Amino acid sequence: xxxxxxxxxxxxxxxxxxxxxxxxxxxxxxxxxxxxxxxxxxxxxxxxxxxxxxxxxxxxxxxxxxxxxxxxxxxxxxxxxxxxxxxxxxxxxxxxxxxxxxxxxxxxxxxxxxxxxxxxxxxxxxxxxxxxxxxxxxxxxxxxxxxxxxxxxxxxxxxxxxxxxxxxxxxxxxxxxxxxxxxxxxxxxxxxxxxxxxxxxxxxxxxxxxxxxxxxxxxxxxxxxxxxxxxxxxxxxxxxxxxxxxxxxxxxxxxxxxxxxxxxxxxxxxxxxxxxxxxxxxxxxxxxxxxxxxxxxxxxxxxxxxxxxxxxxxxxxxx
Amino acid sequence: xxxxxxxxxxxxxxxxxxxxxxxxxxxxxxxxxxxxxxxxxxxxxxxxxxxxxxxxxxxxxxxxxxxxxxxxxxxxxxxxxxxxxxxxxxxxxxxxxxxxxxxxxxxxxxxxxxxxxxxxxxxxxxxxxxxxxxxxxxxxxxxxxxxxxxxxxxxxxxxxxxxxxxxxxxxxxxxxxxxxxxxxxxxxxxxxxxxxxxxxxxxxxxxxxxxxxxxxxxxxxxxxxxxxxxxxxxxxxxxxxxxxxxxxxxxxxxxxxxxxxxxxxxxxxxxxx
Numbered sequence: 377x378x379x380x381x382x383x384x385x386x387x388x389x390x391x392x393x394x395x396x397x398x399x400x401x402x403x404x405x406x407x408x409x410x411x412x413x414x415x416x417x418x419x420x421x422x423x424x425x426x427x428x429x430x431x432x433x434x435x436x437x438x439x440x441x442x443x444x445x446x447x448x449x450x451x452x453x454x455x456x457x458x459x460x461x462x463x464x465x466x467x468x469x470x471x472x473x474x475x476x477x478x479x480x481x482x483x484x485x486x487x488x489x490x491x492x493x494x495x496x497x498x499x500x501x502x503x504x505x506x507x508x509x510x511x512x513x514x515x516x517x518x519x520x521x522x523x524x525x526x527x528x529x530x531x532x533x534x535x536x537x538x539x540x541x542x543x544x545x546x547x548x549x550x551x552x553x554x555x556x557x558x559x560x561x562x563x564x565x566x567x568x569x570x571x572x573x574x575x576x577x578x579x580x581x582x583x584x585x586x587x588x589x590x591x592x593x594x595x596x597x598x599x600x601x602x603x604x605x606x607x608x609x610x611x612x613x614x615x616x617x618x619x620x621x622x623x624x625x626x627x628x629x630x631x632x633x634x635x636x637x638x639x640x641x642x643x644x645x646x647x648x649x650x651x652x653x654x655x656x657x658x659x660x661x662x663x664x665x666x667x668x669x670x671x672x673x674x675x676x677x678x679x680x681x682x683x684x685x686x687x688x689x690x691x692x693x694x695x
Numbered sequence: 696x697x698x699x700x701x702x703x704x705x706x707x708x709x710x711x712x713x714x715x716x717x718x719x720x721x722x723x724x725x726x727x728x729x730x731x732x733x734x735x736x737x738x739x740x741x742x743x744x745x746x747x748x749x750x751x752x753x754x755x756x757x758x759x760x761x762x763x764x765x766x767x768x769x770x771x772x773x774x775x776x777x778x779x780x781x782x783x784x785x786x787x788x789x790x791x792x793x794x795x796x797x798x799x800x801x802x803x804x805x806x807x808x809x810x811x812x813x814x815x816x817x818x819x820x821x822x823x824x825x826x827x828x829x830x831x832x833x834x835x836x837x838x839x840x841x842x843x844x845x846x847x848x849x850x851x852x853x854x855x856x857x858x859x860x861x862x863x864x865x866x867x868x869x870x871x872x873x874x875x876x877x878x879x880x881x882x883x884x885x886x887x888x889x890x891x892x893x894x895x896x897x898x899x900x901x902x903x904x905x906x907x908x909x910x911x912x913x914x915x916x917x918x919x920x921x922x923x924x925x926x927x928x929x930x931x932x933x934x935x936x937x938x939x940x941x942x943x944x945x946x947x948x949x950x951x952x953x954x955x956x957x958x959x960x961x962x963x964x965x966x967x968x
Contacts (some may be wrong), residue, residue, distance in 0.1 A: 402794060405793075405794050406793075406794060409791070409794070411871040411872075412787050412791045412793045412871070413793065415784055415787040415851070415871070415875070416784040416787050416788065416799065416845075417784075418780045418784070418839075418840045419780065419784055419803065419840045419841075419842065419845060420799075420802075421965045422713035422836070422837065422839070422840055423806055423842075425821075425837075426814075426818060426821070426836075426837040426901065427806060427809055427814065429817075430812060430813075430814030430817035430818045430821060431715055431809065431814055432823070433817040433820070434816060434817040436811060436901055437816060437817055444820070444823075478758075486711075490708070490711055493704055493707055493708050494708070496704055496954075498701050499704065499705070499708070500705070503707055503955055505712060506955075506958050507954045507955070507958065508715055508716055509711065509715050509763075509950070510954065510958050511715065511716070511719070511947070511950070512718070514896050514900075514946055514947065514950045515719075515900075515943055515946070515947070516899070516900040516902070516917075516918055516924075516937075516942065516943065516946070517900065517902060517919075518900075518902055518921045518922050519722075519921065519942055519943045520944075521937060522921070522925050522936070522939045523718050523721060523722050523885070523936075523939065524718070525925075526721075526733060526932070526936070527718075527721070527727060527951070529734070531734070532735065532736055532738075533734075534721070534738055537736055537737055538736050540736070554755075562789075566714070566715070566718065570715060571961070574962050575960060575962050575965040575966070576805035577961030577962065578959075578963065578965070578966050580967060581871045591910070600718045603941060611963070613966065614715075614831075616965055617965075625813055627811075629902075629903055630902050630903065632926060633922075634922055637926075645913055650812055652800070653812065653815065653816075654761055654815075654903070654907075657815070657816045657819075658819070658907055663820065664888070666815070666816040667816045668740045669815060670812060670813045670814070670815060670816060671813065673812055673813065674812075674813045677936075
């Protein structure tokens, strides 16, 4: 084997065109460390094949018209133009954003409250609660969607029964835009509130108690130390949860697909961006178009993450 | 005063816990009922006698055990490969110096930002080129090493594998691989067990990618089989529910065994990153 590692390990941080001596030294160094390079190489090789190349290839595909079987034909910006003018695409974008808002805000709020409760010094059975709250997170989404489907069922679901107890008429949840979006959001909240609570709890526990004691000595009230100590110290973790829930929220697929099918339900309220992408690419076989939608989604996620970042970073209480 | 506060707090926590647990209870109840029971008014909130009946209808409608073994195979294969490749790379990053190391590690972290959905279509096309559509290779090979696991192992190895021990090993004539396999791997065990559980749960529950890749019913993983069961037998809902129960149980049982450590590791992982 004549050192294939030299070919794909970009180690020359500074190009040294003339000093052939130091170049020799570098390659001798690389040769000396060949085992280390070999040990880390699987990740880079796989990422090149299944991560990097698909991204470049999807750029190419997005300018093509292709059904996955026949000839590929170049069609310029048509895919993007179609995407930007397709009301269904914008519908999917709107649905995704709405579901994200309906789910993320209550979810993180609940998580924060649960974390505070669990963090109280006199809580008993803390481990037990933690396991119970975390359990939804390891359950498969397909199973969750099937179970919640019976809760939000149009006619005789559990929720409609509860409504009837209050003398209210039953609602066809899964046929209404807001109903399906509510159902999806409830599933997201149920599955992720406990997970985020566990993370917040760890964050709370990592704040040194000395800070609170010092504040108490200085005469700070509980509310003051909450806003001046807890929140600033928790901010990086809140940012982490906001970013992960944004990325997760933009990729919601399984819940609507299992609950109401590939079209996002009768009302189309469950058509999220990834469901739209899946339908166009893998049900209708518009592969080129699917690639373009992937890029649209990427831009959206990037923009959205930046906005989030700014929002969470940008309301400093005092730092 | 203090006591009241405590009672109130525990009541709040228990209420939350009930909401968290209720869908599991509801799943269990429905699996023991008939379809007309499930949709009856008022709903039956206690167990019925039809569990075995429902389960036997699941087993005659789909090859449940086939799907179970398929999922187990894919998840186990992925997990073992991830453990090996991630720990090897993580160990190397933690304990060795080599030119370009910092740069390579930054690159590794940067890849975590690349959104998977962007490459859904081209990845499928690549799999088609390789002739891997319908094959488990498409599920296992792209997932057999990942940036998160390497990062996780590196953090752990930095703190817990003593450099003196490696030096002693070198003096005793251990090569690179033996330093990794015989000396470091046993020390890395706690970090590995979290990575194993994390990977296994993720692969077990994966849905979108297997849905796209697997086209032959006999190769379906549990999630895909469950979803197709749900799509086809819309009238025999108690059977679908029993299938859901069967698909959910193995992972929950596994989770309950490892939960305490797993949850702390999840939190630690989030705080570190």
